Amino acid sequence: MRYRTVPPFLRTTEAAAKWAEKNVDTSLFDEPDPVEENPYEYAPGLWERAEAYVDFARHTYREGSVTVWRAVKIPPGTTPNLRCLGKAWSYDPGGAGVYGMVPYQGPLEVVLMEGRVRASDIDWAYGFTSFVYYGEDQSEVSMHDHSPVLITKIGRETQAPPLRGMTGTTMGDVWRPGCDSPDPKVRSAWRRASF
Numbered sequence: 001m002r003y004r005t006v007p008p009f010l011r012t013t014e015a016a017a018k019w020a021e022k023n024v025d026t027s028l029f030d031e032p033d034p035v036e037e038n039p040y041e042y043a044p045g046l047w048e049r050a051e052a053y054v055d056f057a058r059h060t061y062r063e064g065s066v067t068v069w070r071a072v073k074i075p076p077g078t079t080p081n082l083r084c085l086g087k088a089w090s091y092d093p094g095g096a097g098v099y100g101m102v103p104y105q106g107p108l109e110v111v112l113m114e115g116r117v118r119a120s121d122i123d124w125a126y127g128f129t130s131f132v133y134y135g136e137d138q139s140e141v142s143m144h145d146h147s148p149v150l151i152t153k154i155g156r157e158t159q160a161p162p163l164r165g166m167t168g169t170t171m172g173d174v175w176r177p178g179c180d181s182p183d184p185k186v187r188s189a190w191r192r193a194s195f
């Protein structure tokens with residue numbers, strides 16, 4: 001669902017924590033299972049994560065957009081497919097990782113992209129759920145299908161003027177070459193998007 005203002009479940013820390021308790025498996029905040037080692041540090045409790053993501057949502061809506069990062073693997077000397085950038089980004093460059101399969105077999109390099117996305121193009125429920133699980137390890141910003149991304153940097157190269165990109169439909173686990181939307185309304189909205 002797209003929101004014009006901060007989503008109701010992220011307006012207060014209490015609302016966010018209650019939403020998470022109802023919609024997310026919060027058992028990870030219980031006593032750790034002595035048999036199974038937890039690969040992540042869940043030191044902050046649910047309340048602290050809810051508070052942090054509420055602050056992030058408020059800041060993003062106040063600004064209207066937010067800077068995000070995504071790491072991708074591409075053949076050396078090429079650029080990412082701007083029509084299919086993927087939906088899983090991070091609001092912290094340290095949280096951007098390479099996820100999923102890459103269709104190309106051969107030498108690949110990891111490239112960090114930087115972009116701007118509008119608050120209304122963020123899938124706040126999915127992003128908050130991921131943040132509950134992984135916290136600042138990923139600092140998840142998940143976008144809706146076919147959301148515009150204004151690419152300001154690819155690797156070390158600043159893009160001047162910025163490049164218009166689009167999330168496409170992938171979450172990073174499935175590659176869909178040329179996943180540009182066939183819907184003319186989506187394509188038109190992408191071209192007109194302002195930040």
